[in-house]
Amino acid sequence: MTADPSAAFHDHDHAACAATALSRAEAICADAGVRLTPVRRRALEILLEEHRALGAYDVLEKLAADGFGKQPPVAYRALDFLVEQGLAHRIRRLNAFTACTTPGDAHAPVFLICSTCDAVAEAPGAAVRDALDGAAESIGFAVTRASVEAVGLCPACREATS
Amino acid sequence: MTADPSAAFHDHDHAACAATALSRAEAICADAGVRLTPVRRRALEILLEEHRALGAYDVLEKLAADGFGKQPPVAYRALDFLVEQGLAHRIRRLNAFTACTTPGDAHAPVFLICSTCDAVAEAPGAAVRDALDGAAESIGFAVTRASVEAVGLCPACREATS
DNA sequence: AACGCGCATGTAATATCATAACGTTCCGGG
DNA sequence: CCCGGAACGTTATGATATTACATGCGCGTT
Ligand SMILES: [Zn+2]
Ligand SMILES: [Zn+2]
Ligand SMILES: [Zn+2]
Ligand SMILES: [Zn+2]
Numbered sequence: 562m563t564a565d566p567s568a569a570f571h572d573h574d575h576a577a578c579a580a581t582a583l584s585r586a587e588a589i590c591a592d593a594g595v596r597l598t599p600v601r602r603r604a605l606e607i608l609l610e611e612h613r614a615l616g617a618y619d620v621l622e623k624l625a626a627d628g629f630g631k632q633p634p635v636a637y638r639a640l641d642f643l644v645e646q647g648l649a650h651r652i653r654r655l656n657a658f659t660a661c662t663t664p665g666d667a668h669a670p671v672f673l674i675c676s677t678c679d680a681v682a683e684a685p686g687a688a689v690r691d692a693l694d695g696a697a698e699s700i701g702f703a704v705t706r707a708s709v710e711a712v713g714l715c716p717a718c719r720e721a722t723s
Numbered sequence: 724m725t726a727d728p729s730a731a732f733h734d735h736d737h738a739a740c741a742a743t744a745l746s747r748a749e750a751i752c753a754d755a756g757v758r759l760t761p762v763r764r765r766a767l768e769i770l771l772e773e774h775r776a777l778g779a780y781d782v783l784e785k786l787a788a789d790g791f792g793k794q795p796p797v798a799y800r801a802l803d804f805l806v807e808q809g810l811a812h813r814i815r816r817l818n819a820f821t822a823c824t825t826p827g828d829a830h831a832p833v834f835l836i837c838s839t840c841d842a843v844a845e846a847p848g849a850a851v852r853d854a855l856d857g858a859a860e861s862i863g864f865a866v867t868r869a870s871v872e873a874v875g876l877c878p879a880c881r882e883a884t885s
Numbered sequence: 886a887a888c889g890c891g892c893a894t895g896t897a898a899t900a901t902c903a904t905a906a907c908g909t910t911c912c913g914g915g
Numbered sequence: 916c917c918c919g920g921a922a923c924g925t926t927a928t929g930a931t932a933t934t935a936c937a938t939g940c941g942c943g944t945t
Contacts, residue, residue, distance in 0.1 A: 567862035598893070617931070630895050633932065638894080653815045654870060656902095656931060671855060673864045684862060688854040693833060693873060696846045700729035701878030702835045708816060709871050711855060716863030760922070779902070792924050795903065800923080818902060818931095888945075893938105900933065909924075915917085 568662070569612035569682035570675070570715040578662075579609040585664050586648045595646060600629050604639035605660060608649055614657035614674075614681050652681065654710045659683075669707070675715035677722075682715070730824070731774035731844035732837070732877040740824075741771040747826050748810045757808060762791050766801035767822060770811055776819035776836075776843050814843065816872045821845075831869070837877035839884075844877070 565571075568578060586605055590597040597605075607623050608615060621636035629635055640658050643649035648664050651657075652672055659681045661670075671686035689709055697704045714722065727733075730740060748767055752759040759767075769785045770777060783798035791797055802820050805811035810826050813819075814834055821843045823832075833848035851871055859866045876884065 567864075570862070570864070596893080600894075632896055634934090635895070637932065653872075671858055673859055673862075673866075675864075676867065682862070682864070684858045684864075686858065689851055689858060689871075692850040692854040693871065696833055696848065696851060697835055697873060697875065700732070700835075700844070700846060701881065702729075702732070702837075702844070702846075702873075702875055703881055704835075704873040704875040705838065706875070707871065707873040709851075709855065709869070710815075711859060711864075711866040711869040713859065713864055713866040713868070719863065719865055758922085762923075794925060796905090797924070799903065886945100888943105890942090890944100891940105893940080895938075896936085898933105898935085900931100902929100902931070904929070905927085907925085907927105909922105911922080912920095914919090 566662070566684050567682055567716070569680045570717055575612075579606070579660075582609055582648075582660060582662065582664060586646075589646060589648065589665050593646065595642075600624060600635065601639045601642050603627055603629065604636070605643055605648055608643070608658060608660035612659075612662075612680050612682065614652045614655045614659040614679075616655075616657045620658070650683070652710060653708055654712070669709075671709045672711065673715070674710065674712045675718055676712050677714060677718035680715055728824070728844055728846050729878070731842045732879055737774075741768070744771055744822060744824065744826060748808075751808060751810065751827055755808065757804075762786060762797065763801045763804050765789055765791065766798070767805055767810055770805070770820060770822035774821075774824075774842050774844065776814045776817045776821040776841075778817075778819045782820070812845070814872060815870055816874070831871075833871040834873065835877070836872065836874045837880055838874050839876060839880035842877055 587597055603624060604620055607620050617636045617640055621633060624636060625631040644651055647661060649658050649660050650670060652659055662683050669686040669690035671684045671689050673682045673684055686709060693707055694704055749759055765786060766782055769782050779798045779802055782802065783795060786798060787793040802811060806813055809823060811820050811822050812832060814821055824845050831848040831852035833846045833851050835844045835846055848871060855869055856866055
């Protein structure tokens with residue numbers, strides 16, 4: 562059940578898409594022996610509502626509306642947890658967070674950010690990562706973490722523009 | 724005179740390295756018909772002092788010490804100008820800026836950031852960019868801008884750790 | 886049961902990064 | 916000379932992120 566990486570840019574059964582991600586998240590947490598507590602779970606649900614990236618304060622606002630704490634650390638802690646567990650990613654270019662669409666898979670994600678509709682997709686990044694490792698290794702640099710973030714036009718917006 | 728991309732991680736004649744970058748910057752600005760004013764030039768010199776990335780407020784502090792304005796826009800404007808002209812790059816992962824080591828060359832830079840000594844190098848990113856374009860194109864996404872930033876260990880720090 | 890401990894949660898306060906809005910100066914073209 | 920745009924400066928504010936500390940809860944030990 563490898564997800565379509567471009568789903569973010571197409572109509573799809575998103576309720577199912579989010580539900581799958583959520584149940585995978587539960588399995589992953591159980592497996593790792595960590596707790597997907599109510600705030601954390603709710604934060605993930607919030608990120609899963611759309612294929613976009615949300616700022617910590619956006620998430621915080623929704624969490625607060627649901628009766629959770631109103632202070633920044635509430636959101637940052639939940640989000641940090643999700644990122645640590647590989648259930649969400651931080652998009653540095655946007656100072657924002659997005660739910661991982663393929664949690665559990667080892668992956669070197671490449672983010673594609675549509676500048677028109679703000680959708681964010683996670684493309685398979687193995688080839689990019691290989692190229693990066695090659696470039697780094699050639700000058701003796703050992704990569705431990707990398708972020709690859711591209712801004713551009715998604716298929717739908719591309720069509721609309723043409 | 725293609726610069727060694729790994730110079731940032733090695734001992735080298737850095738005075739010459741910085742002087743070259745500065746004179747290339749002057750040529751580029753003259754060529755583009757834009758003005759490398761005193762603040763802008765000084766900001767570039769500050770970035771060129773080390774192969775590291777500096778936050779806007781770090782640059783601002785040094786500019787202020789040299790008699791320029793003391794308010795954030797002073798630094799941000801100078802830095803934005805340098806980035807626009809391709810004389811500096813913004814490292815989003817660090818919320819910081821670094822001087823371009825090969826200004827003028829069309830380049831799709833890949834940044835290598837040493838987590839131990841904070842040095843930042845700019846590696847040739849053509850291969851990475853090709854892989855990225857391929858991944859994006861396969862799902863119909865057209866990349867307009869990309870940032871590739873890797874954190875890891877530079878050759879020197881790698882050796883020190885082993 | 887009582888205790889001690891780790892972890893999750895909450896709050897207040899503060900730090901860090903970035904931009905908006907506006908006035909002044911400088912300088913080249915009409 | 917006068918105008919207009921670009922650069923620079925300031926004040927104020929907005930947006931993002933962290934530090935420090937208090938409280939409550941589950942859980943194994945005594
Ligand atoms: Zn979906
Ligand atoms: Zn789009
Ligand atoms: Zn140098
Ligand atoms: Zn190093």
